[in-house]
Amino acid sequence: MPEPVREVVGKAAPLEADDVDTDQIIPAQFLKVIERDGLGRYLFYRWRYDEQGKPVQGFVLDREEFRGAGILVVGRNFGIGSSRENAVWALMDAGIKCVIATSFGDIFYNNASKNGLLCVKLSGESVKHLREKAKSGTLSLTVSLDDQVVNYLDGKIPFEIETHIKERLRSGLDDIAMTLSMYKSKIKHYEEKMPTFLMPKARRSPLE
Amino acid sequence: MAFEGLRKAGRRVSRPDLTFAVMDHNVPTGDRALPVLDDMSGKQMDALARNSAEFGITCFDYLSPFQGIVHIIGPELGLTLPGTTIVCGDSHTATHGAFGALALGIGTSEGEHVFATQALWLRKPKQMDIRLSGRLPNGVTAKDVILWIIRRIGTGGAIGHVVEYTGDTVEQLSIEERMTLTNMAIEAGARTAIISPDEKTFNYLRNALYAPQGDEWDAAVQYWRSLRTDSNAQYDTSLHFDVNNLAPQVTWGTNPAMTVSVTENVPSPEDFADASDKAAVMRALKYMGLQPGMKVTDIRIDVVFIGSCTNARLSDLIDVARVVKGRRVTPSVRTMIVPGSQLVKRRAEQLGLHRIFIEAGFEWRNSGCSMCIAMNEDKLGNGERCASTSNRNFENRQGPGGRTHLVSPLMAAAAAVEGRFVDVRELDLLNVEELELKGGFNA
Numbered sequence: 001m002p003e004p005v006r007e008v009v010g011k012a013a014p015l016e017a018d019d020v021d022t023d024q025i026i027p028a029q030f031l032k033v034i035e036r037d038g039l040g041r042y043l044f045y046r047w048r049y050d051e052q053g054k055p056v057q058g059f060v061l062d063r064e065e066f067r068g069a070g071i072l073v074v075g076r077n078f079g080i081g082s083s084r085e086n087a088v089w090a091l092m093d094a095g096i097k098c099v100i101a102t103s104f105g106d107i108f109y110n111n112a113s114k115n116g117l118l119c120v121k122l123s124g125e126s127v128k129h130l131r132e133k134a135k136s137g138t139l140s141l142t143v144s145l146d147d148q149v150v151n152y153l154d155g156k157i158p159f160e161i162e163t164h165i166k167e168r169l170r171s172g173l174d175d176i177a178m179t180l181s182m183y184k185s186k187i188k189h190y191e192e193k194m195p196t197f198l199m200p201k202a203r204r205s206p207l208e
Numbered sequence: 209m210a211f212e213g214l215r216k217a218g219r220r221v222s223r224p225d226l227t228f229a230v231m232d233h234n235v236p237t238g239d240r241a242l243p244v245l246d247d248m249s250g251k252q253m254d255a256l257a258r259n260s261a262e263f264g265i266t267c268f269d270y271l272s273p274f275q276g277i278v279h280i281i282g283p284e285l286g287l288t289l290p291g292t293t294i295v296c297g298d299s300h301t302a303t304h305g306a307f308g309a310l311a312l313g314i315g316t317s318e319g320e321h322v323f324a325t326q327a328l329w330l331r332k333p334k335q336m337d338i339r340l341s342g343r344l345p346n347g348v349t350a351k352d353v354i355l356w357i358i359r360r361i362g363t364g365g366a367i368g369h370v371v372e373y374t375g376d377t378v379e380q381l382s383i384e385e386r387m388t389l390t391n392m393a394i395e396a397g398a399r400t401a402i403i404s405p406d407e408k409t410f411n412y413l414r415n416a417l418y419a420p421q422g423d424e425w426d427a428a429v430q431y432w433r434s435l436r437t438d439s440n441a442q443y444d445t446s447l448h449f450d451v452n453n454l455a456p457q458v459t460w461g462t463n464p465a466m467t468v469s470v471t472e473n474v475p476s477p478e479d480f481a482d483a484s485d486k487a488a489v490m491r492a493l494k495y496m497g498l499q500p501g502m503k504v505t506d507i508r509i510d511v512v513f514i515g516s517c518t519n520a521r522l523s524d525l526i527d528v529a530r531v532v533k534g535r536r537v538t539p540s541v542r543t544m545i546v547p548g549s550q551l552v553k554r555r556a557e558q559l560g561l562h563r564i565f566i567e568a569g570f571e572w573r574n575s576g577c578s579m580c581i582a583m584n585e586d587k588l589g590n591g592e593r594c595a596s597t598s599n600r601n602f603e604n605r606q607g608p609g610g611r612t613h614l615v616s617p618l619m620a621a622a623a624a625v626e627g628r629f630v631d632v633r634e635l636d637l638l639n640v641e642e643l644e645l646k647g648g649f650n651a
Contacts, residue, residue, distance in 0.1 A: 016484075016487075017488075018484060018488060019363050019364075019463050019465075019488070021463065021600075021602045023600065023602040023603070023604065023605050024602065024603060024604075027604060028233075028581045028582060028583050028605075029582070029583060031233075031583065032234060032248040032249060032251075032583065033248075036209065046603060046604045046608065051590060051608055051609065075484065076364060077363050077364040077367070077397065080363055080364065080397060080463075081299065081394075081395075081600065081602065082298075082299050082600075083297060083298055083299040083313045083314060083315050084315070085315035085316040085317060088315075103364055103367055104367075105367070105397065106367060106368060106397065106399050107299055107313055107314065107315060110314075110315065110318065111315035111316075111317065111318075114315065114317035114318065115317065162331065164329070164331065174217075175317070175321050175329070176217070176219070176320065176321050176324045176325060179321065179324075179325045179327060179329070180324070180325060183325075183327065184325075187325060187326060187327050191223075191326065195427070195428075195431065196424065197420040197424040197425070197427045197428040197431070198289055198291065198292055198420075198428070199225065199226070200225070200226065200228075200286070200287050200418040201418065201420070202417055202418055203417060203418075203421055
């Protein structure tokens, strides 16, 4: 169950790239790890390590001035591609609590909300503005989910967020418990109405 | 991990009778009599078998005769039916939309939620009509259509939308071709894709292992006929493309929107006005090891991969045979065919297709996701260049440093023979009758 999210305060790190797919966020070879914790070390693995696994100099999150950054400012279409929730877990394990982008892949965006990773959508212009400012390594942001605004020293930018995503992040509730407490009978009622011809029935044993 | 969540909370799978498991992403595609060498894959497969048994789910395991890629076995076993809602922890779940099912790719948390509740929270997505008209020229396939659509609307072009493919082109396409269209809608950002079911849909499902039978079949078909798209259906966005003059497509870059026709040249950064586009093109060209402005047909390849949930069904294998029968692959090119399921494999062997492939010099392997995602032993080496029938050309997708060009099975087969990309329309393509398949074949 995720922690409730109302506000994220942290240093911003700029990642100047559009169309960052979840294969880049965490390569498929690390999907075989059956633990969630510790995935941060595989975050952006191919951009941070060479073939021998030696660190490549200069990746933004490995630079001294961005150490401890909790907010990533990217470009457009962040998190497109594969549905792997490991992408969200890897970001969070590496200390990222908020991603600011122009747009997100739908599945990534949903997965993030289930885990308490705040995804903020801003205009292309605002994203670029924040990314430029973040390059100094000294941009600190306060992202208020309650007020739907990104605050920084000399400005603030309001943002829109879907009500249900906001509520889910703020409550940190166990979705399953909520669904079952509110909708169990409705689900049962629906299931009783489902035509039997839509129920899979093997015409012979699949093992034959 | 979703099973672990259930266990911790003391929950069960709500409807094990409606829940199925299959091993596809990481399975080896070599000899199934041999042990699984990769320890991590072996453990993951064991865990799925154990969890399926514990929660009462049917699992098509590594050795099952029905094992295959989930998006291929769902339809061929008749588990994918019109009018149903299907979820799977994989972004290419939209494939099943070709049957008029609402099919959603979901993450682990959502998977656990579905296990426990048999329900999913979903905000009503926007709807996008992609109407296709015209007849595909010989040598041009559904794969070329979808690559071209993604090129036109971009990787984020359909974010927040369910795409419905409509129009006379879609009606002409076979079910397997339609699946190629729905499969790759995610590469344009779509939540899912759907196609109105018709007689072809019903015929594809008739007699499938899990499909309704007898009176239930008749009742099902009657219901399914009511699912046709309304003639006055309203969409948030409507696009129209004409396919009459479409050429075979080849991706040159590191996302599926970076596509050109085989007759075009690889773009240059100078072709783009926007600074970030220029930078993206430059980066992609560098990763791909291509010269700006070079001809696509001058790109030499090292590997050909025929496989994946996009293009590894029987009709895709037949397309490969139409090109390679009586020809040999270029000796320096590593060529592999990974059927989409063990059932596809058996059917292909009944038709005698495997002999055509083996005589041409292809490796004929067992089913799995294989080199589409490179979670097993099938991967590209650093700098190796692949003509691939899969769906993603992301950096390192097919192996660290690997370079992927997405193409149709026809184009991949032609590249295997020539050792470089060629316009498959310039080759003599056999028609299906000329393949002299055992027992004959009707598409």
